[in-house]
Amino acid sequence: MSFVSEYNALPLKELVKRSLDASASEARTALGKASLTLPDFAHLISPAAGGLLEQMGRRSQAITQQRFGKVIRLFAPLYLSNECINNCKYCGFSRDNAILRVTLGVDEVRREARALAAQGFRNILLVAGEHPKFVSNGYLAECVATLHEEIPSVSLEVGPMETEEYRPLVAAGADGLVVYQETYDRAIYDDMHTAGPKKNFDWRLETPERAYAAGFRRLGIGALYGLADWRYEALCVAAHADYLLRNCWRANLTISLPRLRPCAGEFEPLTRIADRELVQLVCAFRLMFPDVGLVLSTREPAKLRDGLFPLGITMISAGSHTEPGGYTGAGKEKVHQTVRGRIVEAGASEWASPTNGHATNATGQFNIADERSPEEVAKLIQRLGYEPVWKDWDGALAQD
Ligand code: SF4
Numbered sequence: 001m002s003f004v005s006e007y008n009a010l011p012l013k014e015l016v017k018r019s020l021d022a023s024a025s026e027a028r029t030a031l032g033k034a035s036l037t038l039p040d041f042a043h044l045i046s047p048a049a050g051g052l053l054e055q056m057g058r059r060s061q062a063i064t065q066q067r068f069g070k071v072i073r074l075f076a077p078l079y080l081s082n083e084c085i086n087n088c089k090y091c092g093f094s095r096d097n098a099i100l101r102v103t104l105g106v107d108e109v110r111r112e113a114r115a116l117a118a119q120g121f122r123n124i125l126l127v128a129g130e131h132p133k134f135v136s137n138g139y140l141a142e143c144v145a146t147l148h149e150e151i152p153s154v155s156l157e158v159g160p161m162e163t164e165e166y167r168p169l170v171a172a173g174a175d176g177l178v179v180y181q182e183t184y185d186r187a188i189y190d191d192m193h194t195a196g197p198k199k200n201f202d203w204r205l206e207t208p209e210r211a212y213a214a215g216f217r218r219l220g221i222g223a224l225y226g227l228a229d230w231r232y233e234a235l236c237v238a239a240h241a242d243y244l245l246r247n248c249w250r251a252n253l254t255i256s257l258p259r260l261r262p263c264a265g266e267f268e269p270l271t272r273i274a275d276r277e278l279v280q281l282v283c284a285f286r287l288m289f290p291d292v293g294l295v296l297s298t299r300e301p302a303k304l305r306d307g308l309f310p311l312g313i314t315m316i317s318a319g320s321h322t323e324p325g326g327y328t329g330a331g332k333e334k335v336h337q338t339v340r341g342r343i344v345e346a347g348a349s350e351w352a353s354p355t356n357g358h359a360t361n362a363t364g365q366f367n368i369a370d371e372r373s374p375e376e377v378a379k380l381i382q383r384l385g386y387e388p389v390w391k392d393w394d395g396a397l398a399q400d
Contacts, residue, residue, distance in 0.1 A: 002206045003243045007184070007236070015042045015235050022046035031055060036288045041238045044284035045231050053280055060283035060312040063290050070386045073293075073315040074374065075123040076116045077157070079324040080104050080143060082363060083338055084129030086159075086196030088182070090227065092263035092365050093129045095195065099363035101338045103134040108330035109143045113151055115327040119319065119374045122391035123153040125178065127322075127365075130159030130198065137165050141172045148173030152391055155218060159197070160207040166214030176218030177211040179204065180256065184236030185228035188270070192227060205240075212248040219244060219251045220295065225278075226260030226269030234281055241289055254293035254315060255285055261299045261366040275304055279311065286312035298368040305370055310384055318377035322364035329359035 019042040027049035030040040043049060049056065081103035084093045092099060104112065113124060126143060128135045140158060147154050155176030156169060166177070183189050186201055193199045208219045221240055223233035237255060244253055257278065260269045273281070278300075285294055296305055296313045298320040305316065325331040332355070336343050355361045370377075378388040 002209055003240055003247075004202045004205050006243055007205060007239065010038075010236070010239055012232060012235060015039065016229065016232050018042045019046045019231050019235070022048045024048045024051060027052055031059065031287070038235065038239060038242070041284060041288045042231075042235060044287060045234050045281060049284075050276065050280055053276065053283070056280065056283040056287070057311050060286040061310055063286055064310075064312045064314065067290050068293075068314050071389050072309055072313065072381045072386050073123065073389045073391075074121065074318055074378065075125055075153075075155075075315060076119075076121045076317055076374070077125045077127045077297075077320050077322065078109065078112050078116065079322055079326065079365070080109060080126055080128040080140075081131065081135050082129055082324055082365065083131040083134040084196075085131050086129075086198040087194045088198060089192045089194065090182075090224065090260055090263070090267045090269075092363060095338075095340060097363075098337060098339065100335045100361055102324050102331045102335045102360070102362045103128075103131075103139075104324050104331045106139075106142050106146050108325065110146055110150075111330045112325065112327045113147050117150060120378070120390045121374065122151060123155075124151050125155045125157055125176075125317075126174075127157045128159075130196065135159070137161065137168065141168045144169055144172040144174045155220070157220075160204055161210070163210045163213045166211055166216065170215040175216065176220065177208070177216045178220030178254075178256070179207045179211070180220075180222045180224055180258070181205060181236070181240070182224045183227040184223060184233055184240075188228045208240075208244055209248065212244075212251055217251050218254070219248060220254040220256060222256035222258060222295075224258050224260060225273045226271055229271055230273035230277060230281070234284070238285070238288055241285075241292060245289070245292070252293065253289075254295050255289070256295040256297065257281060257285075258297055258299050261369065263364075263366040278304070279308060282308055282312045298370040299366065301369040302372055306380060306384070309381065309386065316377070318370070318372065319374040320368055321359075322366055322368065323358075323360055323362040325360035325362055326364065327359060329355075332360040332362065335360065335362050 030043035157178040293314045381388040
């Protein structure tokens, strides 16, 4: 039994319809409940509940402060590699995109991590494309072990693996695993993932469970908003979170709410979720899951992020770079082109491609919207009356 069977049995069309048809009084009833079901959640993300946003925001803020305190945790993504064997239509790192790529050596990864530590970060998310040759399991374990000596909290967002493959990464010191389903709509998933192992929807859907079995104690899930209808995605994320809370109950769970951003390949989002609807969704997740961490990245513009921080968000990235070597220029002399997973000799013009004032000319995964420095973001958090916390987890505190 895994979430796949539960997901297959979900009355998703019915739940979306229920959401779209909900009345203001049904939305108000859901808002007043102490414990919510999936149909209640459908009411909270309904167009009718959009008219109750102020009340939802107040309740969401109160629950968040009660459960998490007036604290916002900060983390930084550290991109190890932009090599990838998958083709995902919405991602700049897709195998067939002619972009400038690099995989950082372990010393280069350490250099990037030290730059982040100097900015205050003690919680780092290692991100890499899926490429067994460049981003092998052994390489990842070495990166984790090296960083863990200096950074208390190291998480991973990398290609899904078998439970047995995850174990050495946990042993090396990784405590969290983030895996977005991207879209929970099978047909759209199939259309978006045109080549590579990521085509396997069920395998990806079961990843958090395999990670939990391997010993990860922080699990992150989410959908990439902009592919399928946002209410459909949100209902699936809520069902997935509910399943994981019941079945992987020793793990801390986080939900991210990334919206598609421009990237190499110039993919245009297929659907939209307006800013106001994103706010509604944050509040609905908080009301449904009082103890689940909600994560917001630099994909969102500064003004919207500042408004969302007090409403239910508990963890944010800041000052992010989505290109390997983006913080220090580490590895920039090795940047090359990869075509269909193989390094090719790029023309002199490619190699000489200017960095345009950036630390490296390696291509980023997507453009970020909030370009403020971590220090600026931390000061803003303080001005809002919250405490910025740079550390999320310390293995020494784990009670296993
Ligand atoms: S989304 Fe992930 S798997 Fe897909 S191309 Fe980008 S890095 Fe590769």
